[in-house]
Structures are given as C-alpha cells and as structure tokens.
Amino acid sequence: MNSWRQRIRPEQIRELSLVGLIVIALLVFGWQIENFLSARTFNRITTSVAIVGMVAIGQTLVVLTRNIDLSVGSIVGFTAYFVGAQLAANPTMPPAAAVALAVLVGGAMGLFNGVIVAYGRVPAIITTLGTLAIYRMLLINYANARTITVDSLPSWVVELSRQTLLTIGDFAVRPLFAITIIAVIVFQFVLGYTIFGRRLYAIGSNPEAARFAGLPVQQTVLAAFVLCGMLAGLAGFLFLSRFGNITAVAGQGIELESVAAVVVGGVNTFGGSGTVFGALLGAFLIDLLGQGLLRWLGISEFWRDALLGLLILLAVASDSVILGWLRRLWAAPAVRVEAGNER
Amino acid sequence: MNAKLRRLLSWEGLLLAILLVVATLNTNLAPAYLSLNNQINLFQLSIEKIMVALVMTFIIINGEIDLSVASIMGLAACVVAVLFEQGVPLVAAIVVALLAGLLCGAFNGFWVAYVGLPSLAVTLAGMIGFRGIARILIEDRSIGGFPAWFTTLGQQPLLGPFPFSLLLFGSLFALAFVILHYSGVGRLVYVVGHNAAVARYSGVDVPRLKLGLFCASGLIAALAGVLLAARLGAVRGNTADGFELDIITMVLLGGVSIFGGAGTLGGVGLSILLILNLRNGMSLMNVTGNVQTGVVGMLLILSVLLPNLAHVARDRWQRRAMQRKEVQASIETSASS
C-alpha cells in the first residue's frame, strides 16, 4: 500500500480515472452504436478537439493561478476574422507570417486582460467578462456585416485542415490536431520543467506564501494571461483553417467549452494543480460524450450544453468532495493536531 | 462610516454628474428625448435586465455572484413557449416557468450554501446547463403566436402612461429598497457579505440566507424571462443570451463592491438610469447595439478599476506624507542632539 501510495498521487488518480472514463465511454458506444469506433468518428472528434484543446491549454495556465479568462472565445473569433481578412487582401502572405499575426493579435488582447487583472487588481471574472464584450465589439465593427469566405482565402489555408499528415490504418492524423498535440507537449514541458511553469503552480497553490517568499506574482499572472491570449490567437488561426467561412459570431461559446475542458480535466478551480494534458483529456471526454450520446440515445445536438453544464458541476463537486477525501486518505496517518484558534 | 459614506456619495455624485452630461447631450440630439414617453420607452426596452439587477445587487453585496441569471431567463421563456405550444393554458405555463426558475435558483444555492462550492464555478455551470435545458426544449425553433393579452402584458399603459412592466419594476424596486435598507434580512445581507465569520459567530444561519437569495434570484430571473417572452412575442434558444454582462455591470457601476459588504440600491438605481440613457443616446447617434455592448463592457471594468486605482493613489499619497513626517522628525532629533 505504502509503496504505490508514494508513487501515485490523488491528482494522478484523477487523470487516470479520466482515461478510464474515456475508455469506458468508447467501449459502451462502440458496443451500442454501429460503426462508432471508426476512422470517421476519430477524425471528427480530433478535428473539433483541436481548437477547443488549444484554447484549453491557455485557459489551464490562467486557471492554475486562481484566475479565469472568459474572453478567449472573442479572441478566437477576432483573430480568425482578422487574419482571414488580411490573407484575403494579401494572398501572397507567407504562412508563417499569418500564424505570427494571429499569435501577436491574441497576445495583445491577453496583455490587456493581464495588465488589468495583475496590476489593476480587478477580479479576472469581471475583467474578462468585460473584454469578452469589448473584443466581440471590435470584431463586429471590423467585420461590418461582411463574411470571410473560403473562396477569398489562399488555398493553402483551407487545405491545411484537410490534409493528412500520417495514416494508421484508416485513422488519419490531421495537421490541426497535430499542432494542438505539439502545443500540449510543449506546454506540458513548460509547466513541468521551467521555473515559470512551477511558479504558476506555486502562486495558485498558496498566493500568500508566494508573495511572502518574494516570487514575482504580478509578472507571472500577467505572463499567464498573455500566453493564454497567444494560444487563443493560434486557435483562431486553426478556426479559420477549419471553417474557412468566418462571420462576426465566430468562436462564440468557446470560452465556456474551454473552461469546461479545463475543469473536467482536473485543473483545480482554486488553482495550484492540474495539467494541460488533463485539460486535453477533458476536452476529449466532453466531445466524445457529446457525439456518442447524441448518436446512442438519438437525442438532438441541443443536449450538448446541458451536458456540458452538468459535467462542469460534477467535476467541481467531485474535486472538492472526492479529491479531499482521497487526500485525507493519503495524508500520513501520524498523530496530527489540528491548527487551533489560539495564537 | 463617514469616510466610506463620503466615498460612496462621491461615487454616486460622479454617476449623477455623468448622467446629467449624457442627458444634456441626448436632449441636444433629440429634443423629445426627455419626454415622459421616451423615458418610459427606454425603460421598457431593458425592463427585464434591470429587474434582475435588483436581486443581483443583493447577491453581490452578500459576497457571491450569479452568472446563470440570463440562462434562467432564457429557460423560463422557453418553458412558457413550449408549454403553450403543447396546448397548456398560458397562465399555467407561466406558473410552471416561475417554478422552474425557483428550482434553478435553489439548485445554485444548494451547492453554494450547503456544499460550499464557489458561486463562480456553480453558476458558470448553471449558465451553461440551464441554457442547455432551454435548447433541449426549444431546439432551433422560434415559438410565437401568443394571445394578444400576453404580448401586450408588458406594454399597454395601465395606470396613466405607465405600462404594467414598469409598474412592476417600480414596486419591485421599492420592495427591494425596503428589504435591503430597512429590514432584518437586508441587515444580514450586509453583515454576511462583509464578514461571514462574524455573522456565524453571532448565531446567524448563513447558509439559509444564501440559499434564500439564490432562490429569489432564480424566481425573479424567471419572471423577467416571462416578461421578455411577452415583449418580444417570440422565443428562441438564445433569448436573453449575454444579458448577465449588462446586469452585473449595472450593479458594479452602482458602487456595489465585488468583494461584498458594501453598496446601495440608490447607487444601483443611478447606474441603471445611466446605462439606459447612455444606450439610448448611443442609439440616437446611430451607434450599433454591439458597440453599445462593448461600451458596457468597458464600464464594467472601469467600475472596479477606478476605485482600485484611487485606493492605490491614496495609499501612496499617505505613505509619502508619513515619510515626510518621519524625515522631519529625524531632522528635529538630530538637530536637538
């Protein structure tokens, strides 16, 4: 008992159980639904997870520091439209420049959020609820009721999402999914192996101690928001590539899907624990359940949101109840005197 | 209290000054602007939001937040519409919708008050989930064709020039004002919002109060949703989508502290007037709805940012004054020795 208890932590059990849930869901759906375990399902899920997953990486960074970013949906929409419009105007723009533009625009928007939260001390929920509206306003004004169409874009943009990088049997790995996977790996590394990443955990884990120890709390929170914006910008580019047709409502609701993925993926809403890999798993599970239940129960597309809300609540509740219980179980059984009121 | 009172007064004074400027500009743009009819019309266009802002004031003063109100409004509207479509008498449908709203509020309140989850997370889940239930009910249809008495429910002048919905808001505002500022419950809302531990150590049943507030929030949001359905004459899955932005902005701009424990309904009343007139003025200047929403978003951020910056500036000024005094003192002591 003790030896494995030392190696596996409650947080890892949380992630493992997510994998378990995904496997169970796959088995049940595969058994109940004809042709569910097919390349088509795989491709469908990976393509839609690619965009939400990218946003969820950034959301993870922010949530780790006990904040939240509700403006990411608007950032995705704005960058998708903006970059689309630029590409339509200059079809010769090199791909790298287009991607850089998306990341830059997103980063600038994240910077605005971060400055107000970290230095203006406005709660993140208020700030990003405001910028959610502001960035959407910028987009609608900029778009002026026009639509970016597939035809107006250079062909490589849309081709990108339809190409196949490599195939294993019938399962094709699309570039969009590959980009997101690479980003997940990069940020899994950033969180696990860089001083910056560990500081995100330290700040979320105990902000009081972080300030007391002289960690650069404000700069780190600012950086998390900037990165979140940059990743949302990149996701905006993926969005453009996947859909090609972009209107002023592009990306609406992605903020909630990303929060859902992060929370279901085991990132603690009180900060300090969770991984981007978990967030990706969360996005995966949500999409899988969405697609599977729709087809299995024959219910409509409209069940998605209700399901999403329920999943978030279950995840938050189980985090506070079950994880607390696991941690108590894990705690050394030595005599412990509770922290008292007398000082 | 004095310093605090002065600060609040100055905040309210600021709101009043801006309101006067906005009203003057608007009158210049459109001479009929200040007419009673235009003002009534202006209220009617946002009547549902400002109704919910009243109860949101209680929730935020109490130190919580309810992000799910817009979804509850949408859900209530959908319940009315779908039941009506199924042939249920409209009055019964309205009652069911109100009950649904109450249930949603109780659901939020249970998790927040008795399980101890943060209201931010719970009502975010509610925001998505309740909207989801609405979508399940109505899918992508648009339901209308309500009887005339329902679609004119809000708008027909009932007493003099005042329509039912405005009278309803007026009485709700008066009721909320009396409860918040003159009743025992209102007193407890402030005490719990400022410091829940003090309330608990004084024998106050804090969870019951919080549950009650969330129930009220759900009920009023449902009522607002029904009125919205009546005014629009047709209900869709995205009815009332995004309303929480305006509602929360009205409350915070009114000087209610996001950290709880401070704020008045007077201030919220002023900020409601300000936002309505601002939106109306922007419409007069042909500013589109989404730009108006963006402006509201900026107001939301500024309403928290400005007091924070003022606070920081004052602290810095005080510290500098103190340092000057210290330097003075050290000069004096070194001179005397």
Added chain:
Amino acid sequence: MQTTPVLEMRDISRRFGNTQALDGVSLRLYPGEVHALLGENGAGKSTLIKIMTGVHQPDSGQILLDGKPARIGSTLEAQRLGIAAIYQEPLMYPDLNVAENIFVAHAGRRWLVDWGQMYRAAEAILAQLDVHLDVRQPARGLSVAAQQTVEIAKALSLQARVLIMDEPTAALSAHEVEQLFAIVRRLRAQGVAILFISHRLEEVFAIADRITVFRDGRLISSALRTEVTVEQAIRDMAGRSVEQLFPRRHTVRDEILVQVRNLGRQGVFQGISFDVRAGEVLGFAGLVGARRTDVGLALFGIAPADHGTITIAGQSVRITNPHQAMRFGIAYVSEDRRGLGLSLPMSIAANITLPTLQRYLNSLGLLRRRDEVATAEEFRQRLAIRAPSVDVAVGTLSGGNQQKVMLSKWLNTRPRLLILDEPTRGIDVGAKAEVHQMIDQLAAEGIAIILISSDLPEVLAMSDRVLVMREGRQMGIFARHEATQERVLAAAMGQSHTVGTTTAETIGSAS
C-alpha cells in the same frame, strides 16, 4: 564565548499604539549556540522575531550583523542576509512536492528546472539533517513535523546562519520533538545560530545553551543554561507588574449553573471537567497552544465537542451550533474583535443587535430602528462607550470602545454563562479597568463567567477559581487563595509536581 555574534540586537524598542511591545531590549546570537527565549504571551518575543525577519522596523535601537550595522527592510532582505524563521504552522505550497518547496524561493537566473539535480540537492540537505523524507512527495498531507523539517531544509538551502524557531514543538509528538532536537543539535554543530522559543521548560532546558527571559517587553535575565534553574526561570517570567486592578467582590452563589464533565474534541482537547456557579468567575489560564479558546468554541457550538457532557441548570444538553448555545443562555465574546467579533463598517447599534435581531423586527420583518437605537443608547451609557452617536461605524472606535460594543452585543442576549476570551487584549489601561469593573458587576448580577486570558495577573485578580490548561489538557483547578503566579505558570508549563489541587470536578470525572 569570544567570537563575534552573528546577529546582535542592541537597545531595540518598538511601540504599537498604546503598548510598548519592546523596551530597550538587547540580545546576541552566537554561531553554534542555541539561545532560548522565554516569556509569557505578550512579553515581546514575537515582536522581536518580526523585527529580526524584517516584518517590522524598530522605533529605535541597532541591528548588527557580524558586528556591522545592518538594516532588515523586508522578509526578502532577511532571507538574503541569512536569517530564516520557522513557525508553528509553516507556509507551504501544498501542491508542490518536498524538493520544490525547498527550492522554489531560490531567486535563480535559470529558466529550466533540473529535477534530477533538484532531487539530489534536496536529498543531500535532508541527509545532512539525517532526515528520511520522500522528496517527491507532495507537501499536502505532510505532518506538521515534516513540514517544519522542509522549512529547515529550505533555510539551509538558502545558507541561513541565523535560524529562528518560534514554538516549533507546539504541535509535535514527543517522538517528533526528539527528532527535531537531533536536527537542532546537528545545526548547532554546523555553526548555525539558533533562537529557540518554546513554552515547554523541559525542552528549553534540554536543548538551550543560553536562556533569556522577557517580561512586559523588557529583558529580565539572560544566562547560560548551567547557571539557571527551572524555578528561577519561572520566577523571572512570573514577576509581572500588577497594574491597578479592580478588587473583586465575592459574589459566588450556591447554585451550580454549568457542569462540564470530560469534555473533548478529537485531536484538539480532552478531559475538561469543571463547574461554574452563578456569580462565579472561572479563569482559564494557559500559554499559547493550551487550547482554551477551543473549549470556549465547543461550549458555544462553533466547533462542537465530540465527547463528554454539558449540563446547564440541571438539564443535560448537546450544543452543536451557536444558535442553540444562545438559546441555552451561553454567550461567547471572541478574542478576535476584527475578524470574528464585530462588523467594522456597520454602526454600533447594528452590531449590538446582531445576535438578537429577531427582537427588533416588526411583524413585517422590518427593523424597528427606534427600539434598536434605544437599546444601543442604553448600553452606550451603561458601559460608557465613547462615541458621538450609536450610528457611527464600529471600525472608527478605539480598541477599548470596540470591546465594550462587543460586550454590549452579548449582554443584550441576556446570557447566563458569559465566556470572555481575552477581553482586555490590546486595549488601554483605563478601558481595561472599566472592563474589569464590568466583569465584577456582571458576576454580582448572578451571571456565570468564564474568563479566558493570557494576562496572568488579570486572571488571578479577577477569578474566583482558575482552571489551568496545557496542550489541550486540564492541569488542575486552583482556588483563589492557592493561585499564585508561580504555581499557575508551573502548571501551564507542565511542571506537574506543583499541581496539588483535587477538586470536586476531577473526582467527578474520574468516577
């Protein structure tokens, strides 16, 4: 000792409002020496620590590091100068593992974490302390002893030369204390200067090389351990100046109002048995960590007891929430005025009527402002609360007047048992005397009072009997004539041979 002290505090004074927390105190910490600091609560120990770690600045006096004048402007600066402190409840990052907790504060210029090297370094430091702790284990769930070890390791990794240990053993078991002492001895051998603060005399005498006693913000004595005895140390701590205290009249009635037997709460306190009679003041004495407040909270239902019995006026009761406690006539006046006792932005009147709000509502649930103000006015006059009106915010009042508002708030519930937790902490002498007079008067009116106080002369002067606690246990109950400062202190510090009183209560709980 011929070497220069690593850290020398010279003539340090510091005032907080009306209290002179430190008054011209000097102290030298030598490398390789364990220096114990003794003193009652409020003797000025924590203020000195806070000055050493840069939390507070002294009003006057000098700090010398290696013989050279130094300024410790912030906690970060203290860390850079090699001064580290370990507290009773360490500040940990629960989600990070042991090794990270040790190294996270390092202001490095590196970008990457070399986990392998960090684990090795952490293991090396822990090995240096001869501690076996899995460095990959998350800090959440570590025992307090292990957390302290991590903090010590952090201090060592930062090349700390001065280690301040503030009540490090308060939450440790006997075995863990032994392990901690082994570490302390090893650090001493490595030349670290250690300031050790503890209320456990036997520990102090087991580990310290030099013992210094503080009292009322002044240094009373400082000598090598070999030159002091336990008795002497207690005498130095106990000789507190007794201010003009209100003379207590004898008002104890025969009727036993509250009977508590074998009361306990898992992991907090146990075996508490006492009677309180109407008109009696029962003092609760003890040092930091004695858990007297927890007993009060159990009686008031905030953190209910899980075993034992409470009998009120002959009726056996179970108290699980404050509302219930108030129905039984129990009132608890918290020690934490600002955090738990008063709603600072609210008016005096609103604070006074908070627990009894029901009484001030009409049938519609609206406040009867006139009644509320009348009640508040009555208390303002009765307790001489100095405020322009009862409508001013409590936050604007002085500590003494805030205390009176808090007393009014609870007296208005018409309690039979009034639990006063540190009622005179942080208030000036005049207000203190008024509170004492009020206690005497309330007892005369027949209210039973439990007086929890760390001010020993106050407890002894105001109480009819004194219950002494130590680390969650009852050490004895002293009648008024038996309770001397030395005896009570000795009991509070666990010098059990001085406890000789057998009372009806202890017999009752034994049977």
